[in-house]
Amino acid sequence: MPHDPLRIGLVSISDRASSGVYEDQGLPALETWFAGVLCNPVQFVTRLIPDEQALIETTLIELADAERCALILTTGGTGPAARDVTPEATLAVAHKVLPGFGEAMRAVSLKYVPTAILSRQVGVTRGASLILNLPGQPKAIKETLDGIFAAVPYCIDLIGGPYLEALPGSIAVFRPKSALRPAAE
Template sequence: MTTTDELLIGLVSISDRASQGVYVDQGIPALQGWFAKALRSPWRMETRLIADDQALIESTLIELVDQVGCHLVLTTGGTGPAARDVTPEATLAIADKVLPGFGEEMRRISLNFVATAILSRQVGVVRGKALILNLPGQPKAIRETLEGVRASDGTLRVNGIFSAVPYCIDLLGGPYVETFDAVSRTFRPKSARPPDAAAQS
C-alpha cells in the first residue's frame, strides 16, 4: 500500500443492445459521475462496453486486471436469471478468491427498494491484486448499492458497499483510497489509517 499511487478503476457495462447501439448505455456514465463525487484521492478509469457473452466478459476482466493493471473493476448488467445473464459466471470463472459478503450486501441494500432484488446474482471476487464487483445496471440502483441509503434528515440508514472497498484495496496491495464522507464514508481499522487520520478519529 502507498499513499500516492493513483487508483485505476475498470468499468465494464455489459449489454447486448447497448453494445449494438440500440440504446445509450447508462451504467458507465452513472459510475463516472458517482466516482467524481465520491473520491478525494487521485484516480482514473478504463471503460468497456461489451455484449452479454461469457467468453468476452472473461477476456475483458482478464485484460483490465492482468494487462491494464486495474485495482478495482466494476461491472454493470447481466446479473439476473435470464439466459443471456452470464456476468456472475464469467466473473467467478476468472476469480482467485470469492468474497460472498459483497453479493449478500448488494442484495440486502436493493431489497429496501424492490422485491425483485432477490433475483440478482451479483458477486464480488479477487483476481490477483484486484477487486472485481458486479453491480446492478440501473443508475439509481448503482448509486444506492455503492453509497447506501439515507433517511430524510440525511443520516445514513444503510451502509453502501463502497465503505469497505478502500480497505479491501489496501489488503490487496493497492493505493490508499480516500473518499468524501458525505458520499461514502470509508471504514478502516485504526491500525490501517495514516497517523494523522487515526489521531482524528
C-alpha cells in the same frame, strides 16, 4: 500527502447498448458517482460489451492483469435470464470469492425493490484487483455503491492496492485503526 492514483475498470455488459440500440447509462453513472466520492486521482478504463461469457472473462482478465485496475466494476447481466452470464464470467476468472459483497449488495437493493432476490451479483479478487458486479440501472448503481463502498477501500488495501480516500461528507470509509494512514499535516 498526495492521494494515491487509482485505475478503475468499468465494464457495461449489454447486448443492446453495445450494438447501439440504446445509449449506455451505466458507465456515465459510475464515473459521476466516483467523482462525488473519491479524493484519489482516478483513471477510468471503460469497456462496453455484449453478454458473452468468453468476452466478459477476457475483458476482466485484461483489466486486472494488463491494465492493473485496482477496482473493476461491471454493470448488467446479473439476473436469471438466459443471456445473464456476468457472475459466471466473474467467478471463472476469480482467485478468491468474497461472498459478503454479493450478500450486502442484495440486502441494499432489497430496501428498494423486492426483485433484488433475483440478482446473482458477486464480489471477487483477481490478484490485486477487486471485481464487483453491480446492477445495470443508474439509480440502482448509486444505491448499491452507497450501501457497500465503505468496505471497498480496506479490501483494496488488503490485496495490495492503492490507499483510497473519500471526500469529506460523502462515504464514511471504514478501516481498523491499525490500517489508517497518519493524517497529513
